[in-house]
Amino acid sequence: MPSSNFCQKNDYLAEMSDIKDFIAKFTPEEGKLIRSAYEYAEHILAGRMRENGEPFITHPINVAYIVSNEIGLMADAVAAVFLHEGSRAKYMQQQEREDMSAFLAKEFGKSYSTEIVTMVEGLNKISGIDIKETKLNEEVYRKLIVSYSKDPRVTLIKLADRMEVMRHLNIFAKEKIARKNMETIKLYIPLAHKLGMYNLKSEMEDLYFKYSDPENYRLITNKLLATRKERERLAEEFVKPLDNVLKEKYSYKLKIRTKTAYSIWKKMVKQGIPFEGVYDLFAIRFIIDAPLEKEQDYCWDVYSYVTREYEPDIKRLRDWLTTPKPNGYQSLHITVHNKEGVAIEVQIRTERMDLIAESGDASHWRYKGIKAEAGFDDWLKNVREMLNDNSADGYKELDNNLLNEIVVFTPAGEMKQLPKGSTVLDFAFNVHSKLGLKCSGAKINGKLSPIRAVLSSGDTVEIMRNKNQKVSADWLSFVVSSRARSRIRAALKEEEGRKSLIGREIIERRLKNWKIDYSEELYSELSKAFKYKTIGDLFIAVNDGSLDTSQIKRYLDEREAENQRRKEEAQAKEQMEAQESQSRLGKSITASTGDYLVINDKLNNVEFKMAKCCNPIFGDDVFGFVTSSKGITIHRMSCPNAARLLERYPYRTQKVKWRQISTTTQFQTTLKVIAEADESLGASIIGAATGQGALLRSFSIEKRNRGNEFNFMLGITVSNNSHLDRILQEIKKVKGVRNILRS
Secondary structure (H helix, E strand, C coil), X not given: CCCCCHHHHCCCCCCHHHHHHHHHHCCHHHHHHHXXXXXXXXXXXXXXXXXXXXXXXXXHHHHHHHHHHHHCCCHHHHHHHHHHHHHHHHHHHCCCCCCHHHHHHHHHXXXXXXXXXXXXXXXXXXXXXXXXXXXXXXXXXXXXHHHHCCCCHHHHHHHHHHHHHHHCHHHCCHHHHHHHHHHHHHHHHHHHHHHCCHHHHHHXXXXXXXXXXXXXHHHHHHHHHHCHHHHHHHHHHHHHHHHHHHHHHCCEEEEEXXXXXXXXXXXXXXXXCCHHHCCCCEEEEEEECCCHHHHHHHHHHHHHHHHHHCEEEXXXXXXCCCCCCCCCCCCEEEEEECCCCCEEEEEEEEHHHHHHHHHCCCCHHHHCCCCCCCCHHHHHHHHHHHHCCCXXXXXXXXXXXXXXXXXXXXXXXXXXXXXXXXXXXXXXHHHCHHHHHCEEEEEECCEEECCCCECCCCCEEEEEECCCCCCCHHHHHCCCCHHHHHHHHHHHHHHHHHHHHHHHHHHHHHHHHCCCCCCHHHHHHHHHHCCCCCHHHHHHHHHHCCCCHHHHHHHHHHHHHHHHHHHHHHHHHHHHHHHHHHHHHHHHCCHHHCCCEEXXXXXXXXXXXXXXXXXXXXXXXXXXXXXXXXXXXXXXXXXXXXXXXXXXXXXXXXXXXXXXXXXXXXXXXEEEEEEECCCCHHHHHHHHHHCCCCEEEEEEEEECCCCCEEEEEEEEEECCHHHHHHHHHHHHCCCCEEEEEEC
């Protein structure tokens, strides 16, 4: 694309004849469009001056020249430049600013195409960005610009605008120069680099260098100027012996580039070397016309000619030909030394490889290590295609939803980054959690909208709140930001806790009124009965009325009735089994003894057993208890279990009589002798028992809780209760014995 000296000279088109010269390259219809836009801007900007005293209209004129002559955009983009500056100035003059879209619709009506108005709107919004809000973060600013660039030409026009500012940076005050210079290196140069606009990028870098470090800038530019003829001579002498040989075999072209002053300075600083130590002040690139299947052969062949003629530095060989970079970049790089020992960088590639490196997926800005970004890469690819297409159809509106984020603003102009698809509620929670919880809607660009409304980049959002607003689980179905989701979940959990506590209090009051003891076991039973996952869910249901306490009362009454029915059935069954058992045992109850069970010598009789809980012996006052499976157990009337059995199961008790049995029959019993804390008493106690004919089964001593007493435990066998009485009397005579208990 041709360059113009217009901007460099800082001319001002004060005469309409100058505009005629400018629009001569356009069709009559396009010229009319540009003239109309220019006149609109000139009228509104009349009387407004730049920092150097020139009319402000010089700025959009210079930008228009860059857009047209250096970037190569068409008439509608040129017209957008003038309309942007004019409409922006008029918009800023309003006391109460309406929505930008509405303002432009009223301002231009159908005078200009939708595409032009879209570009103007994007440029106006970008101009309203508060750079302070971006914190000079290139990623944030780039996403913000792209979000406003529904038409990709907006981004290119904005770069042209900054290029014009940098070319005239000397007209500004010192502080403004520093600020704009910093914005350029942090925001605009990376954007130009990503777009592959290397001419603009390189010039902006050198201009930045010129104003940020004027001394070193002069040092390097003067050295480049001083060595220019030497570089030209080296390049010519380097190519001459190769050109004759290569032309016989291949069709190729050469590219010779010299590094910019800023690029050289960065390398000097990074590597800690002087100007003379920079190897690649300039590089010679061989671009070969080769069929796809012969590409590598041709490149290596050219390499062999170069290294045959010049001494290669093998350490600096980079073979991205055989093994391409992950991004697809292919080329052969080698540094060689000419006859004078000067290092020269040589790059060898085919036209296809060069096209990919310059314009394809592995373009220059990517293989230089600048991080690519999903979504934005696709957008950039479309921009590159658009730049190479001069037809009107080449300007297609791009889908900015390729980006995963949107940028919106508070009424005060504060910028907020949100995930794509964010709603009014997401925005409210991003501002503040309390605002999100009370959000009832919003004004989006002045228009009332519900909390579900999805936001777009560039929207200005004013949140409306309602103190009676309550958090709802339904909110989770449409919010997309993790911040909003986590805050909503926390609020729901807190609300559930409050509802659960109230519900618990309601249930407990009712249970007290019903005289029913409450416990966690009961609550667990109720939650299962009414099919709630947790006890907390049960309480919440009671609080919100979905479960009435009358339902709980009905369930408890039915449960009590069922328990009583089962109890009665069990008792009836036991009674029946007992009666059947008594019937089976009827043979042991004779007519001569009436209704009594007579106990004889057959103590192991299957019909009756001596209860181990009280160990009855002949002569004790006893009764029988009919069990369901073990016949009748004989208990002493003084048995610890007697009262319970006689009271609860009277129908299962049996009168018992002892029959005179032989003296050889033995009964087991256990005595607890409480005596002074003297272990030697044990022998005396045992002697007293065995002296009366008792057989000793076991003996033990244990210390009582009272420090001065022992329990002497004796397991003995006796013939009858009279025999036992004699033994007890004898033990009581032992000195130190205080009491005797039978167990």
